[in-house]
Structure formats: structure tokens, C-alpha cells
Amino acid sequence: MPIQLEHANITVADAKATAQQLCQLFDWTVRWEGASLDDGYSVHVGSKDSYLALYSPKGVTTGQATRYVHAAGLNHVGLIVDDLDAMEARVKAAGYEPHSHADYEPGRRFYFDGPGGVEYELVRYD
Incomplete structure (x- = not known):
């Protein structure tokens, strides 16, 4: 079996709101949601085969990294x-x-x- 991407995990300020918008935009569904790492909250949104794990940390996120210039960004x-x-x-x-x-x-x-x-x-x- 070839290797297939299952999910990517992305930090967002509001996982629930972001998931709702992605469901409307792409006709995706919420696969799972609940408490997660360090008192944060996660929503898994996508299809039956792959998804984005949207993670919101407890408290406020600290800005957004500039794309294409940060290693591992x-x-x-x-x-x-x-x-x-x-x-x-x-x-x-x-x-x-x-x-x-x-x-x-x-x-x-x-x-x-x-x-x-x-x-x-x-x-x-x-």
C-alpha cells in the first residue's frame, strides 16, 4: 500500500469557528472534537479518508508566523x-x-x- 497523508495538525485561534467555515466552504464534516493537549481544544474536519486537525490552545494564540520564511512553518x-x-x-x-x-x-x-x-x-x- 502506498503511503497516504491522513491528517495535518494546525494551530488556529478558534478551532470550532474555523471548522464550521471549512465545512461550509468544502462540504467537509466534523470527524471528532474535544479536549486536547494542554487544556486546548481540537476539531478534526475533512472527509472519511483525510482531515485537518484544528487545535486551539488554552488562552490566546500569539500571532501568526510569516509564511515561507520559518523552518517547519x-x-x-x-x-x-x-x-x-x-x-x-x-x-x-x-x-x-x-x-x-x-x-x-x-x-x-x-x-x-x-x-x-x-x-x-x-x-x-x-
Whole structure:
């Protein structure tokens, strides 16, 4: 069996709110939620095969690291979609601004800064 990514764990200020927005945007479901590490709270949101573990620490988070310059930092989450144009319309309708559109071999993509301050790349392979 090939190795497959099951989940990524991301710290966000409000795991419940971020999960709710991702469910609306991507038609995902909450797989699990509850108390977690150091009195924090986690919500696992995604599909039956993979998910994002959204973690909110107890108390206030301390800002956001600049993308693409911190070792081991999260730059973006890439997601494959069936209809890139429809997803772009959905992203805009949710109040997010798509950017960095590109056509490349073998597909097309765009990015947006989404729920929880996380950047997402949506890609459609031809």
C-alpha cells in the first residue's frame, strides 16, 4: 500500500469557528472534537479518508508566523477539486479573495487566505 497523508495538525485561534467555515466552504464534516493537549481544544474536519486537525490552545494564540520564511512553518494546504471555477466562485461568495492564479502542467490553481488565517491552494488537474 502506498503511503497516504491522513491528517495535518494546525494551530488556529478558534478551532470550532474555523471548522464550521471549512465545512461550509468544502462540504467537509466534523470527524471528532474535544479536549486536547494542554487544556486546548481540537476539531478534526475533512472527509472519511483525510482531515485537518484544528487545535486551539488554552488562552490566546500569539500571532501568526510569516509564511515561507520559518523552518517547519505551514505555508499552505493544497486541495484537489473537481471544478476549479465553481470553487473560486464559492470562495469569493464566502468573502475570501483568490490570488496567485496559475496554469501549469498538468493543471490550474489559485490560492486564498482562508479560515483561521491558513492559506489554501485549490488545484484542478486536467
